[in-house]
Amino acid sequence: MESGGTRIRVVREHAPAAGPAPAARxxxxxxAHPQPAPLEAPTASNLITIEAxxxxxxxxxxxxxxxxxxxxxxxxxEGQVLCxxxxxxxxxxxxxxxxxxxxxxxxxxxxxxxxxxxxxLVEPLR
Amino acid sequence: MLHKILIxxxxxxxxxxxxxxRELGIRSVVAHSTADADSLPVKLxxxxxxxxxxxxxxxxxxxxxxxxxxxxxxxxxxxxxxxxLAENAAFAEICRACGITFIGPSPEAIRLMGxxxxxxxxxxxxxxxxxxxxxxxxxxxxxxxxxxxxxGYPVIVKASAGGGGRGMRxxxxxxxxxxxxxxxxxxxxxxxxxxxxxxxxFMEEARHVEVQVLGDRNGIRVHLGERDxxxxxxxxxxxxxxxxxxxxxxxxxxxCKAALAVANAVNYVSAGTVEFLVDRSGAFxxxxxxxxxxxxxxxxxxxxxxxxxxxxxxxASGEPLGYKQSAIRFTGHAIECRINAEDPEHFVPSPGxxxxxxxxxGFGVRVDSHMMPGYTVPPNYDSLLAKIIVYGRDRAExxxxxxxxxxxxxxxxxxxxxxxxxxxxxxPVFLAGEFTLPRLEQSL
Numbered sequence: 001m002e003s004g005g006t007r008i009r010v011v012r013e014h015a016p017a018a019g020p021a022p023a024a025r026x027x028x029x030x031x032a033h034p035q036p037a038p039l040e041a042p043t044a045s046n047l048i049t050i051e052a053x054x055x056x057x058x059x060x061x062x063x064x065x066x067x068x069x070x071x072x073x074x075x076x077x078e079g080q081v082l083c084x085x086x087x088x089x090x091x092x093x094x095x096x097x098x099x100x101x102x103x104x105x106x107x108x109x110x111x112x113x114x115x116x117x118x119x120x121l122v123e124p125l126r
Numbered sequence: 127m128l129h130k131i132l133i134x135x136x137x138x139x140x141x142x143x144x145x146x147x148r149e150l151g152i153r154s155v156v157a158h159s160t161a162d163a164d165s166l167p168v169k170l171x172x173x174x175x176x177x178x179x180x181x182x183x184x185x186x187x188x189x190x191x192x193x194x195x196x197x198x199x200x201x202x203x204x205x206x207x208x209x210x211l212a213e214n215a216a217f218a219e220i221c222r223a224c225g226i227t228f229i230g231p232s233p234e235a236i237r238l239m240g241x242x243x244x245x246x247x248x249x250x251x252x253x254x255x256x257x258x259x260x261x262x263x264x265x266x267x268x269x270x271x272x273x274x275x276x277x278g279y280p281v282i283v284k285a286s287a288g289g290g291g292r293g294m295r296x297x298x299x300x301x302x303x304x305x306x307x308x309x310x311x312x313x314x315x316x317x318x319x320x321x322x323x324x325x326x327x328f329m330e331e332a333r334h335v336e337v338q339v340l341g342d343r344n345g346i347r348v349h350l351g352e353r354d355x356x357x358x359x360x361x362x363x364x365x366x367x368x369x370x371x372x373x374x375x376x377x378x379x380x381x382c383k384a385a386l387a388v389a390n391a392v393n394y395v396s397a398g399t400v401e402f403l404v405d406r407s408g409a410f411x412x413x414x415x416x417x418x419x420x421x422x423x424x425x426x427x428x429x430x431x432x433x434x435x436x437x438x439x440x441x442a443s444g445e446p447l448g449y450k451q452s453a454i455r456f457t458g459h460a461i462e463c464r465i466n467a468e469d470p471e472h473f474v475p476s477p478g479x480x481x482x483x484x485x486x487x488g489f490g491v492r493v494d495s496h497m498m499p500g501y502t503v504p505p506n507y508d509s510l511l512a513k514i515i516v517y518g519r520d521r522a523e524x525x526x527x528x529x530x531x532x533x534x535x536x537x538x539x540x541x542x543x544x545x546x547x548x549x550x551x552x553x554p555v556f557l558a559g560e561f562t563l564p565r566l567e568q569s570l
Binding site for chain 1: 160175176177178179185190191193194195197198199224
């Protein structure tokens with residue numbers, strides 16, 4: 001947190017399990033706003049956050065015209081490609097490390113992301 | 127003038143660079159690892175971007191991550207600081223290929239001077255005296271033996287891709303050369319990716335005196351005087367000063383002239399340092415050139431009044447230097463002490479949380495530090511906590527001022543090398559200006 005409006009920080013706070021909306025790039029920290037409850041009933045506390053493993057530009061699909069690789073509500077398998085992060089013109093496929101259901105997509109298509117930035121909230125499947 | 131610079135470094139030098147950016151009205155972005163997320167440079171920069179986990183390979187040495195960070199923050203230039211990627215020619219080349227201004231010399235100059243055997247050859251061509259040694263890289267043990275026989279023992283075997291004290295071995299008698307040669311080759315291959323070696327006469331009782339040079343894109347080059355960095359432990363500098371004590375005007379002029387000749391020979395742009403050994407008679411010999419800003423640059427800033435980081439940034443934006451050698455004035459004496467988080471007797475790293483930090487101040491005292499109370503020294507990087515630099519009208523005043531500054535510095539939570547510095551500043555050999563490179567190892 002900092003006072004004054006001139007400082008921009010790309011970093012995100014680690015999203016708590018209830019999943020507030022991400023601050024858009026350029027907003028100061030602490031400007032979180034409330035978010036509708038996750039799709040499932042009160043299992044919010046066990047949501048896993050999938051974070052960006054590298055700095056780059058986040059894309060929801062490998063082509064601009066393709067539909068998103070995953071959307072909220074989708075069931076995903078371990079190893080499934082969830083998104084692309086482009087760094088230095090290389091498209092890196094980001095794979096899920098667990099099976100589950102996408103509870104929330106936290107970033108927008110073509111948004112710059114930094115290392116460790118939360119990308120998805122996933123409800124793990126047993 | 128540049129508008130936005132990505133700082134691809136950490137700690138005190140990241141802070142130093144962002145301060146220069148702020149004074150020039152340039153936006154600063156600090157690229158940092160998770161370990162440095164709460165550090166002072168990250169807090170003070172205009173923007174920050176996390177590029178990886180604590181391990182340097184995955185963050186500060188991660189070229190794709192840094193280039194990616196520059197791209198997504200719309201940074202038109204990168205300042206690499208010192209260490210890390212500052213002398214990585216491939217990184218400088220990638221910046222150039224991506225249309226990002228690398229604040230430093232060309233990839234060609236970095237590569238040339240990074241090959242220490244080749245750098246010797248360049249310096250020789252430029253007319254600089256060399257430490258007697260091999261002509262370029264050694265072709266084999268036979269050449270090493272022949273060269274050593276010719277110049278006389280003791281000799282020092284060095285890795286061409288090394289530098290900065292790394293990858294070297296002193297050999298005192300003929301019988302030990304073959305084994306030293308083989309070990310150096312293996313170590314160099316593993317550490318630097320090249321097992322190429324060269325050989326020099328080992329000069330006992332020499333002093334390390336280096337010359338700061340600055341060059342702009344129009345081929346204008348100046349020197350900013352010399353620094354004596356003879357207080358070293360295991361090739362790591364602990365105290366530096368300018369001007370070098372107890373050298374004659376003739377030696378000083380010779381050093382500066384030779385340094386400029388070397389810089390001119392490689393069309394050097396930006397800030398760089400040419401290093402020499404000086405023996406008891408005042409004769410000097412080129413050893414290597416560092417193609418980056420150095421840790422100890424503040425001592426030069428204090429005796430010349432020139433902001434070296436600012437000059438680097440101006441030069442990188444294409445501005446002319448704007449002044450000639452004759453306009454540069456040298457006044458007074460400056461000393462820098464590197465305060466490390468280490469035990470002051472055995473220099474063993476002392477990581478931990480700094481619970482108290484009170485920096486010295488007052489007339490003629492400068493502190494370059496990223497310390498804050500509550501700061502935890504991360505184990506993944508070097509142990510430099512702060513650089514305390516003083517200025518005095520002469521050496522005696524500077525020494526006294528440094529003693530005052532060190533005695534009022536308060537660090538709790540980690541051990542520091544301050545007690546060592548206080549002892550050093552009372553050492554009669556140091557006070558006489560006769561401190562030579564081996565003295566620290568001998569007296570320990």
